[in-house]
Amino acid sequence: MTAGTTRLDAGTQAPPRDFGPLDRRMFVRYSGASGDLNPMHYDDTLARAAGYPSVFSQGMHSAALLASFAVDWLGAETVRRFRVRFREQVWPGDVLTCTGEVTAVEQRADGRLVTVELTARRQTGGVAIGASADFLLPG
């Protein structure tokens, strides 16, 4: 499941993964899991009254999908930092494509600190979430 046996250097890329098409059920499931009960993410009537074409995904929902991608690549126990920047909104029907690239590897006494840049792109090519993260791998 982790990259323990895979060689990782600056420039190493993760195999991309798609999430979606995203739907309202996924937004609701994230609302319950996270405790973010903002109705803009599940109540179309309220979202339209506020000027949006429909409900939209929580930024932290897209961030969680990107985190899912990252831990499948570099491990769940090994994560030491995960930072996301919220860019474009994500709508029902969107497909997010997650990509990742190693930007630095630092050998430390307690392991190899691997820094990666991660991106979740909409099918339009627009960036929904940009992220950077550190993973402390054995060795």
Add this chain to the structure above:
Amino acid sequence: MNAPVGARGAEYEMVVERGKIAEFAAAMQSAHPAYRGPGAIVPPTFLTSSALWAPEGARVDVGFDRKRLLHGEQEYVFHGPPPRAGDVLTVADRIEDRYEKPGKRGGMMRFAVVVTEYRAQDGTLVAEGRSTLIETAPKGGAA
């Protein structure tokens, strides 16, 4: 309201629960085995759910107009392996920074960085959340 840099919220308890981790993993479409079973650890953004444990009024209030409030960035730092099911964490917010920048269409955008600290029962800081909140400039560019 408009709490200054250094202001702290009240401490509250968060119990890291196996079922909540599994629920969160399902919402993030993760089949990772580390998020299932009695020894489950928390996913990278799971600690956002500590909001569910916060009593009314415990969290710091940066005083921004909710209609103009944006969540710009969110970071989680783990000072070791992520917390696991059964851990009892003591959680508290503090305001780390506040600053302003001119908006693109005039007026001032206000920023606040809120750090949420997660401590083990012996007081060790095990994780931190860092939220960058943005209040967009008022409409019409009046500052």
